[in-house]
Amino acid sequence: MKMKELLLFLSCVLCVCADVLHEDIAINACSDSDGEFMYGLDGEEKGYADFNKQEFIYPQPPFIDRTTYANPYEQAVANQQICRSNLKIRRDAMKDIPLEHDAPSGVTIYTRDEVEFGVQNTLICHVTGFYPAPVNVSWTKNGQKVTGSSINTPYLNKDGSFRQTSRLDFTPQLGDVYSCAVQHLALAEPLAKIYEVDSSAHSDPGVGPSVFCGVGLTLGLVGVAVGTFFLIKGNECS
Incomplete structure (x- = not known):
């Protein structure tokens, strides 16, 4: 009986899900002649490494309470070395397969x-x-x-x-x-x-x-529609 209860509990835990509040992203990319290292949040850049100026750039306007990192440029340089090492390994293994090219849409x-x-x-x-x-x-x-x-x-x-x-x-x-x-x-x-x-x-x-x-107006109309839907449903349930 205890084993069944334990399995039921674990099944309930595994089925629990939560809505995504924010999307965090980190990109470390490289080629023979170029490289990129950046952090982003919800589709916006938080900071990126400028390898020409040899510094880490925070592109937000001054009134933003921005996130900062400890020694981010040094970390970017180290990650670029790892990226180029991994790139060489994959090229040797995959015989340097040509990249897919997609023009700007x-x-x-x-x-x-x-x-x-x-x-x-x-x-x-x-x-x-x-x-x-x-x-x-x-x-x-x-x-x-x-x-x-x-x-x-x-x-x-x-x-x-x-x-x-x-x-x-x-x-x-x-x-x-x-x-x-x-x-x-x-x-x-x-x-x-x-x-x-x-x-x-x-x-x-x-x-x-x-x-x-236009986006703000659309979101506002969607919010009104959703609120009206739940109000009607609430009245039907009562």
Whole structure:
């Protein structure tokens, strides 16, 4: 009898499940010429190693109460050595099988803030759905190459592909035309997106704020629908 009770108890314990509150991720990736080491939480970067600057970067704005790590850059360098050692072992074992190449499935260009002529703003070029990482993003203004842009480290999507975001600070002037060109191993030629500063730019918000507002409205309507459903069910039960 006691054995049956014990088995029943263990069965109940094994069947217990809990909702996922947060998703934590750590990426350590390498190739012959490049490497990546980063920490993320709920789809956002918490920090990453910049092997060119030889330091660990925390990309959050200053008002965020961010998480910090002890000696993260030194740990990243050590993990890169392990990664390259493991890479060599797997290449020897698998005869260096060619990588699968997936071109970016989406490239979007938009402004960070509502556009006002003569007021500094930021252009954002968001690239997603590519494999392997990374992509290279270059910018032009009126057909001329511009420098000073930045790009974050590749971030892993749930389907195994990657996404990256490049940013360029600019001051909107009527008639200016900007473009971001994306280069990737799976692309025969760069994939470009264009942003034009036209006469209505001073009153039209960027794509980013519109997307966020749309998502917020959708979530609010879903919450109202779910609340109404449970209210009706509660009344039926009573």
